[in-house]
Amino acid sequence: MKSLFKVGGAIALLAPGIAVAQVRDGGGSEIIVTAQKRETRLADIPAAINVVTGAQIADNGVSNFEDLTSQVAGMSITSNFGGVASTTVSIRGVGGQDDYRPNGSPSVAFHVDNIYQSSNVFLSVPFFDIERVEVLKGPQGTLYGRNSTAGVVNLITRGPDGKFDGYVQADYASYDRFRAEGAVSAPLSDRIGLRLAVLTDQGGGFMDGKGAGPAAGTQMRPQVPALPNPGVRDNYGDRNLWAGRATLRAETDGGDLTLKLWGSRDRSESQPQDSVAGVSNGGWLEPDNDPFTFYSNRYPRRKTDLFGVSGTLTQKLGDALRLDLVAGHEESDRTLDGAPGAPLRINQFIFTDKVKQTSLEARLSNAKDGRFNWVVGAYYLKDKTDFGTTLFYEDSRFTQIETDYHQKRDSFAIFGQIDWRLFDRLTLTGGLRYTTESSNYFGSTIDANPYGISLGVGLPLPVFFDNDFDDDNLSGRASAKFDLTRSLSIYGAYGRGYKAGGFDGTSIFSAPEALSFKSETVDSFEGGIKWFPASNLFNLSIDGFHYSFKNLQSSTSTPNGNVRTNIAAAKLKGVDVTGTLNLVRTETQQLTFDVGATFLDSEITRFESSNPVLVTLNLGNNLPAAPKASGHARLAHSFSMTPDWRLRSSVDVTYKGSEYKRLDNSLSAKAAAYTLLNLRLELQNAASGISVYAYARNVTDKRYYVDIAGPSRLMGAPRTFGAGARFAW
Template sequence: MTSFTSRALRRNLLACGAVAALGLASGLASPALAQTGGVAALSLQSQPLELALPALARQADVQLLYAPALVRGKRGAAVAGARTPAEALGRLLAGTGLKAVATGERTFTITAAAEERAEISQLEEVVVTAQKRSAAIQDVPMAVAVVEGADASRRGITSVTDLVDEVAGLSVNYAFGGTNYGLISIRGIGGADDYKPNGNPSVALHVDGVYQTSNAYLGMPLFDLDRVEVLKGPQGTLYGRNTTAGVINAITRGPGKELEGSARVEYGSYDYTEFEASAGGPVSDNLGVRIAVLAQNGGGFMTGAGAGTLAGYQPSVRGVVQTQVPALTDPGRREGFGDKDLFAARATIDLALAPETDLTVKLFGSRDRGDTRQYDRIARSKDATIANAGENADPYEFYSTGYPTQSIDIYGGSATLAHRVKENLNFTAVGGWQGSTRSIQGNGDGSPYPASYFDADEKLSQASLELRLADDTGGKVDWIAGAFYVTDEVQFDTNWISYTALTVYDNLHKQQRSSLALFGQVDYRPIERLQISAGLRYTRDDADYKGKNVDRNPWGISTFTTTFATTANFAWDETFNDDNVSGRLTAKYDVTDDLNVFVSAGTGYRGGGFDGTSIFTVAETKPFASETVKAYEAGLRWTTGRVRLSLDAFRYRFSELQATTRLANDTNGRANVGKASSEGVEVGLNVQVLRSERQSLQLDANATWLDTEVLSFSSNRVADVLATVGDPLPGAPDVSATLALNHVLFLEGGWNLRSRLGVTHHGEESNRLNALPGNTAQPYTLVNLRMELATPSNWTLYAYGKNITDEVYFPELNGAARLVGAPATWGVGARFDF
């Protein structure tokens, strides 16, 4: 609640020429404050000071005097956790050029900090919800990387896979299914996952609190973000199914307390265009609405050279050309293949049902009709197989008999109900429903005459509900308890044209799963500086899997049964169920107000299931067992006004490791392959190098060093065992690092010039078990540059360059086929904020 000082006080202040008007922000007394000797439990997001100051006054039970004109146009930093009013005000006003001066027992006056303007100021506080409550990132005893929404937009992050070259320790493995079947790994875990839509991802993706059950949802566009949080390492307590590698939380923006929004348009290399717009704010005292849209088109940097010398080719059997087999066609040359054609929209509704009850509803949808990105192939001089149709050394040119597009729709909604039961007791319910339909075509080796073409049609649906009750206000004991349930159904039919088996065959799959979990965590502070946290999670998984394998033999020359050592046309109907108790124990000690250390030990669980690749034998239809992990971590957090340093060491040991590997019939499928370990060190550093009246400079650096190893490998092939044991895990680069310099030059008249130089390094990694040199991608380093000119009229003009050194790199190698990264690209854009 905001009120004004008395007329007498106002006259005195005017007479002194101090201010034109004074604002008084005050709030109701806080029981939590009385119980903690002047320390209040605060939760404030970054927002305009005009809104942040009254909110802080209410939560901290203080009075704030300030001139409205003094705070107008300034933005307060986020504040979270238990803090004294003076500490909270110091963090809130960091970087604003203002300071709070105590003028009474519970009264502060906000003034200009003129004497401090030339000094180095503080970093903005980063607030995360990694433990399902708001807390400053340095107070969270686990490894968490955060990309703020505005920063994500500047870096061009519009999907989960875009995070890979922006966050150290992340990698993407496209396995056998191309770019539409990506596998995210964290700290070397996840790269051996199943790329098909019924798989169990090791990295749990959550969008606005809703767990995404399938890797298919990695294609969901991310835009109008508040932030993205990456929780590294097994999360066996507070999060849902399959978090043995970690969790990615994407949190989108809500309406806010005042009308605001933005519109942005961009044009770049290869005729790339992007448009994004959002607007939100209060409609009434109880209702807020926000709408956001994103459109992307163009940007394809590959050149299709047609079928080359294989145009018109038909296979031979014992020297006889099989004229009944359709001849390979030549689609002609195609420039700019790989274009995007994406549109996405989201609507958010915030409704205050009662003074202590809020409901947030989000509806979203996306439509993707872009090109299916293709593999290139090594030069013909290095690949003498018939599949090579004249390939040259140009990595951006490929040969093909067609240029397929994709059809991917993702849609759904979520609702979050937050109710304050009583002081220090909060109830939260998060429900979600969503689905996806996908039709994707392609081939696995980048040639006109591949081992097989695939045409996959998939339909997914899921529904989930999570209920939580928590006392999380920063007292001596905090706790959270809840229940989680999710059910999902996947139908996916894949049609294959196999030139290896000289036939056309279908794999028809249907899988239904459900998962129930009960979880709880307690944080206990036996003394002021020590926090002990303990949590447990019980999980129950059930799955039904049905399908059939059909050899259509349209040409009458099928070698299906002999090629795949199987019997054609069989069906299956299998079930899987398992349960597990996982947990985590953590101790965090505050050495000083700026330094804390923690250690933790825990377990993680990933449910078993079924192979979703091509099924050739009855043995492949049987379920594989659940995977478990033992995790040990230790960390250090040092935070001052200018520096934020994190240091983490970890070691994980996996049993019943799930992986896609070569099976007994020489096909690739899912199995429990043995034991593995991942260990390493991570460091993160944020430094406010300089901030003065004229300029600011901030350095952000992060690096991960990994050592992963297959400890034991189960196979009836002795050669495979010998070749695999001791190898690193797929999707586990030995080193990954990012470095960014952010500079702002404050010009006259409210103008400013911003620049960002970013460098990212991704180390050597393989994309599968039993990896040969042709499956090991070499390290690469990318350099990106961006400049922005912001005007006082809320316009921003910007220009950027990505991979400005034009490095040729390959995120995936698959024998002679290779997936090439984008060359140097450039672009310009304009944004208007209101």
């Protein structure tokens, strides 16, 4: 561990990091965020929090949650199938073992405009017209509750600002990628404003499809159709995405009502996996080992339709109280075709799923800051998931397997938190949340046997199941913050978070595989310093943490098959460092260096299995998606050449240490460390509102893996160049 932190210190000084960005600068160090569900100075939050502004999101081409992980130290991504269409995200090494199926819930609690996303299907929400993203690291057992053991990510979109303004922006990049977005705000009256925003994202595929290659025409049995050959396709993996959002904001007497309506339509080509070392699934040998080519009997695509409507009411009740109501309804309809890096029809699949969720949160708090600041509230979530899979085994078992699964879930919570300024320099915070949850999971798995010669899957089919899960939990957090000076504070905190139990969403081949697993809990100890001088010359946050997990949820082999269950206890410790240094601040020039890094040390301390081989393979391993070091750094320069003309440039560096993508820490599931370098140059004219820009991403053309396991890998994007223009009024 000592050597880890020596290396970490050097990295923090040289490159990796993430800016603690200014969201609203009230002068000096008054950086305001809403991660505590009320406006709070960033310097006053006794926790690690990163903020990525809308400008940084636009500059760095962040178009989804997957891209966001490159901007925040300590975040990692695993994409089992189809890139962003089946994604799990981890923070500080927590969440890398999450279920990618739609009935599971991520360990990272994702919110869009304060609406919790109950299924990882909503991780494909596109980023456009963004105000900021707040990333709150560590278990959040009070204000966010269930499924926030890794932390919270809140995507906050822009709304009307009381005047007529807007922008249009378009750019063109390598591999024929074209992306355009725009928005317009208009006041409808003195108290009502409307903002409309739209997006299209097209092209950008960088994989070359070789069709079925030498395997074309293979026929394992006369009854089974010969292996088709879809032909050669260059630059496969193109996006075909459209999205829109309408925001209506109305001022009330003593309050504010915001309504949002949004939707997206995605008909993109799913980025396929490629085989490793020329050996793909099923043992088929590739003629080449080029990581940007793949072989398949079909070209996989996805169809994802997302829709959401939400309302947020903030209302003063007299002079002393404030009421907040947040309600939302969201739906998804998705079909995902998967090609696991081989032309043979072995383990190929088509996923179909529909998710509907409705949520309501009500909070009551004190209206004016004082010695006691408090909030009490209640939360309700209801969701339904209908999902199925077609598994293709024509070239091995001479059959197809069909699954049809359904899950209904209800969750209710009450919570409260109080901040007590015991004296001028000491603030104590305590909060509790009680959650009760119930769900029902039912469905079937059948052998479709379309050719009448099925060899089955080694277990008797069909399988039918109908199971219930009920659970409750008490979680919370307590902290103390002491102000050494007006700008320098220290804090310590203890928290308990939990991840709700539930059901395995992968294919069920025996009734015991459909039984429920228990909730996962984590005890968190944190401590750190925050230094935010009034001069705003720099700021610095350092956070140390130690987690202890019980009933860790993961997929593993059991006597009941390969299922998701409670398999382990684990410990995790580390340090987060974030900071900003304003190197130059004059009327004509600004030079800012943002830096941050996360250092982790994780270990599985107990592994429960009746198979001693599995215990040996997993005990003492690192947690998945938990690199020992990761970070991000940005050097941004702005120069006013004349009163109207300004030149902006930035150098952006992301570092990700090596990490295991699976629990068993096998070498075939280890992604090597990599560093990505991005450059950007922009010329702005303030008088006209026009700016033009050019950029290069992954300048060194580094080859890296988004995911790798066994014979398959999912490649990261190669070097790309792009240019664009923006007109704002």
